[in-house]
Amino acid sequence: MRSSPTRPRRNYHVGNLSEQLLATARSMLEEVGSSKLSLRALCSALGVTPTAAYHHFTNRAELLAQLATEGYLELAEVLSQNSAALPTQKKIHGFCLIYLNFARDNPALYQLMFGPELAADTMPEQLHTARQLAFSKLEIMVADLLKRPIDSIDVRNAALASWSYIHGLTALLLHEVLQRPSEVSDQRIIERTLAGFEVLFKAHAASTESI
Amino acid sequence: MRSSPTRPRRNYHVGNLSEQLLATARSMLEEVGSSKLSLRALCSALGVTPTAAYHHFTNRAELLAQLATEGYLELAEVLSQNSAALPTQKKIHGFCLIYLNFARDNPALYQLMFGPELAADTMPEQLHTARQLAFSKLEIMVADLLKRPIDSIDVRNAALASWSYIHGLTALLLHEVLQRPSEVSDQRIIERTLAGFEVLFKAHAASTESI
DNA sequence: ACCTGAACACCGTTCAAGT
């Protein structure tokens, strides 16, 4: 998969090893999954010694954190780029599909971004702000839909609800917890679940009225 | 944490090593997390040789799968036990709280159950049916709420929507993706997000009407 | 400043041998 795993390179200094490590790690990640991504295998694929990575990242966790940060930035980008043009009545549906597509395109990265691999206690500032940026795109979408200020409590609650739903659906699909028949498209799954919420809330409203 | 890690035991045969491995694995899991749960450390804690576990489980993946199966069975149990008595208008809210409490009580187990650690391709039959049992409790709750047959399309869609939401919220909270102020209880977070859905659907209904 | 080499303390897993 990589150019020269075994053959030694000609110059002692690589020059841009940080970038190469990140780029190769990103593709290895999708091949083997976040838990099996190994620094040694990564270095070996780039033709450097196992310990070379430690001059660019303090440890494995920091490399993973940088990959996750990349992921959040790309997700934020994709969400704001593709959701702006959606008409109001297709806003939620379209937004969820964009979100799910990102996860489908980068399954291992998505799992890394939201999984337990990222130690919450030693989380770099970068990662935290990138994550916040992605969430803010969701808040913008919701504020737009509700025609309410972005810092209102309704927007925050609705955005949190939306994130819970779409992340939950994404995670269930990605981890194959749901045994979806392969002929049902992601689009239809989103339609069906959104319709499911509607049914649920009508029933709930009816039950509280009748008391 | 365990009785005799170093001291050798008196009899060559343990007798119930399978059960001991599972029980100890369960508590080690919550201490170190699923990705760092090691068969060698587990065997050493029980005073047996690193390879002893292989006479009871084909490999590490199978032990994890059995733990996850236990988890799904317990979740199903807890959901059906505690949700039966809930009045209709508190059904969703109460159910979600029971679900979230299970995850709070067994965070590493929950992450294992829904995480990428479980290889989807080689999943034992047991695990699949236990998972299905847990989901069926959700369907029962929804069918009860909607007063519709359990095999109706509305129930299936609404159950899938509910599972997406509560799993998403649980995962976001467990992985500390959400920076929840510590004074806000889980109960209030559920209230707020459910209220968020309501706001969202009223706005959506209004937007489709006005066209 | 950047990378190597040797070393340490771990892993999962196999297989032949012991009880």
Add this chain to the structure above:
DNA sequence: ACCTGAACACCGTTCAAGT
């Protein structure tokens, strides 16, 4: 039938030394 012992091919991480 159940467990050990030795071995293999891996890990992450450290530290002194080379370029």
